[in-house]
Each structure stands twice: as C-alpha cells, then as structure tokens.
Amino acid sequence: MNKNDIAKLILRVVLGLTFFIHGLVKFQGGIANTAGYFDSLGIPGFMAYVVATIELLGGLAMIIGIGTKIVGILFAIIMLGAIFIAKLSLGFLGNGQMAGYELDVILLAASVYFVLADRSVLSADYKLANKG
Secondary structure, three states: OOHHHHHHHHHHHHHHHHHHHHHHHHHHOOHHHHHHHHHHOOOOOOHHHHHHHHHHHHHHHHHHOOOHHHHHHHHHHHHHHHHHHHHHHHOOOOOOOOOOOHHHHHHHHHHHHHHHOOOOOOOHHHHHHOOO
C-alpha cells in the first residue's frame, strides 16, 4: 500500500458518499417531486427512480469499493445527463438563482477516473480479484 492507494480510497469514499446522499435525498424529499422535475425536462418521470437507485446503491458500492468501474460508468452517464439536459443553460457557475454545472463536472471527472484506474488494494474489488 502506498500514498496513491490512500488517495484513491479517499476519493472513492467521498464520491460514493456524495452520490449516496444525493440518492437518499431524492427518496426522502419525495421521489415524486424529482419525477415531476424529470418530466419538466422531457425525461420520463420513472427515470428519477432509476437515477436515485443508482445513486443510493452505487454510492454504497463505491464506498465499499465493489463494482467501481461499472458504478463509475453509471455515475458518468448520470452526470452527463445532468450537465447537458438540466444545467448547461445555467452556465458553469449558475445564474444566481440555481447552481451551475461545476460540481457535476468534478463528479463526472472522478467517476471517469474510477472507470480508467486500476483496482485499489483498499477495495473489495481488489480483495475479490486476488482471493487465491
């Protein structure tokens, strides 16, 4: 184990926790509200359930370090949708009333990092792959 493994662990846990909380809030705040917002953007409302579930379960998986490449891909798709469908017109820093897509860009970059990075020795993926 080296400092890169520790840095990867920190980034993975923070990314996972961020998505987990976003998914949890969608369910706690009334997923129907999120579904209505999706509808207003031209996205079928049922996709709110899909996104919130990916954020919630994917966040937990990312924290544990299992399926990080797949979860990273799913997170990246969600972030691309958020940027190009919901926030691009607001600008990078927002419009004074709503946040822009600056957070979405860093979450996208961190997600892509885990798609491209090697397994960390501090992850369940690594432990499972090196069982024998």
